[in-house]
Amino acid sequence: MDAEGKRLARVRDQALSGAAPRGVRPAVRASWDRSRGSGVHPDRHLPPVPLAENDVVDLRREHALARVWPTLERTLHTSLDGPGRILFLSDAAGHLLWINGDRPTVRRAERVNLVPGARWSEDAAGTSGVGTTLALGRPFQVRGPEHYLSAATAYTCSAAPIRDPMTGAVLGALDLTTEPLDGAEGLALSLVISTARLAEAQLREHAQRQHFELQRRYVSRLANRVGSHSAVVAPDGRVVLADPVGWLPQRWYLPLREGTAVLPDGRSVVIERLTVDGPFFVMAQEVEVDGAVVFGGLGLDRGWLRVDGVAHELTVRHSELVAVLCAWPGGLTAEGLAREVYGPHGKTVTVRAEMTRLRRILGYRLASEPYRLVGPVRADFLDLEQDLPSGSVGGLLDRYRGPLLPRSAAPGVAELRARVHERLRGRVFADGDPDSVVRWLAAPHGRPDRL
Numbered sequence: 128m129d130a131e132g133k134r135l136a137r138v139r140d141q142a143l144s145g146a147a148p149r150g151v152r153p154a155v156r157a158s159w160d161r162s163r164g165s166g167v168h169p170d171r172h173l174p175p176v177p178l179a180e181n182d183v184v185d186l187r188r189e190h191a192l193a194r195v196w197p198t199l200e201r202t203l204h205t206s207l208d209g210p211g212r213i214l215f216l217s218d219a220a221g222h223l224l225w226i227n228g229d230r231p232t233v234r235r236a237e238r239v240n241l242v243p244g245a246r247w248s249e250d251a252a253g254t255s256g257v258g259t260t261l262a263l264g265r266p267f268q269v270r271g272p273e274h275y276l277s278a279a280t281a282y283t284c285s286a287a288p289i290r291d292p293m294t295g296a297v298l299g300a301l302d303l304t305t306e307p308l309d310g311a312e313g314l315a316l317s318l319v320i321s322t323a324r325l326a327e328a329q330l331r332e333h334a335q336r337q338h339f340e341l342q343r344r345y346v347s348r349l350a351n352r353v354g355s356h357s358a359v360v361a362p363d364g365r366v367v368l369a370d371p372v373g374w375l376p377q378r379w380y381l382p383l384r385e386g387t388a389v390l391p392d393g394r395s396v397v398i399e400r401l402t403v404d405g406p407f408f409v410m411a412q413e414v415e416v417d418g419a420v421v422f423g424g425l426g427l428d429r430g431w432l433r434v435d436g437v438a439h440e441l442t443v444r445h446s447e448l449v450a451v452l453c454a455w456p457g458g459l460t461a462e463g464l465a466r467e468v469y470g471p472h473g474k475t476v477t478v479r480a481e482m483t484r485l486r487r488i489l490g491y492r493l494a495s496e497p498y499r500l501v502g503p504v505r506a507d508f509l510d511l512e513q514d515l516p517s518g519s520v521g522g523l524l525d526r527y528r529g530p531l532l533p534r535s536a537a538p539g540v541a542e543l544r545a546r547v548h549e550r551l552r553g554r555v556f557a558d559g560d561p562d563s564v565v566r567w568l569a570a571p572h573g574r575p576d577r578l
Contacts, residue, residue: 221248256284362405426529458499467539
């Protein structure tokens with residue numbers, strides 16, 4: 128240890144013994160105070176390792192920094208050639224996710240829990256390159272004895288945060304750690320800062336490519352909503368497309384979840400998730416609607432659906448799926464839907480593919496696990512069945528345009544069709560009104576062999 132290192136060690140000993148430290152940087156002194164306040168003991172503490180190996184693998188796979196780690200390794204490759212140097216990349220919570228360095232140095236670092244899955248945030252590990260950089264939100268260097276943990280005083284850590292270039296949020300910290308205090312600390316910190324900026328530039332380029340891809344993919348979605356106020360919003364809140372331009376701010380600050388929301392100016396909007404991971408489709412509710420999903424299928428080979436005031440003609444298969452879902456308010460699994468629509472040999476993969484297509488119409492009104500319709504739901508066949516005990520027979524016959532989806536062979540639809548038809552037939556004959564009986568028998572579906 129050189130003279131500066133010895134001086135820092137004396138200052139640290141004084142501070143830990145309770146004396147007011149002199150000759151220590153204010154930022155380090157403040158970090159020591161925070162570390163003490165977090166309950167970290169300098170001599171009886173090592174950073175925790177809360178993440179198992181499989182947890183680390185999962186976090187790496189999902190983390191935004193995964194796409195820049197190879198660039199960071201290549202850029203700092205020459206700085207890692209010598210012994211005693213290690214490169215770390217953490218997430219925003221201080222968990223070490225990626226580590227690179229020569230094997231002997233990495234093995235020595237394992238003794239102080241400088242390992243993947245360890246948490247080196249300031250509240251867990253005291254003053255350190257990763258932890259204090261994340262606490263301050265700016266590049267920072269911790270030289271040897273400036274570390275709060277005694278086990279870490281052999282290392283000098285130079286770290287810089289990496290931010291999401293679109294939101295400004297800290298994604299993690301890049302740390303270059305060396306064992307000796309050899310006077311090259313300033314160069315190490317500059318190198319880490321420039322490398323972190325390079326990573327942010329790469330992230331910005333990736334985000335811009337995603338932005339343009341989202342614009343290309345979903346421009347037709349907005350084109351189909353001519354005359355309405357609609358937009359496509361990226362998962363990070365960026366408004367990718369808006370029609371008309373400017374009806375939403377450039378960034379969405381409300382929680383992005385499916386359903387309805389109220390903007391700060393009082394306007395009501397409907398939010399729909401376009402894919403599993405986003406983006407989201409946002410449409411202003413410009414007309415007063417009752418909020419119900421309304422389905423019609425009596426006497427029709429292809430049913431219709433009204434969602435948020437917009438009517439859609441359904442395909443035959445979608446008509447069957449929606450009719451079954453209307454009759455099952457608690458929802459059905461993919462396996463259950465397959466049986467109801469395709470029979471005992473129906474495949475769940477087919478159901479899931481059709482539900483993905485149906486979601487383009489229903490949006491947030493179609494929930495999954497189990498599949499179900501969200502919010503008020505009305506269907507002509509269910510409304511008719513509900514009114515059978517008390518409604519006038521003449522009025523019921525006026526509403527009965529024919530059996531539910533008469534050409535459908537789906538088992539669930541056939542059961543619903545027969546149930547409604549037979550209950551109405553029973554009511555007609557039980558009522559005994561001759562005109563109603565004649566009317567029933569004269570209808571194409573009134574003869575027993577026509578159902």
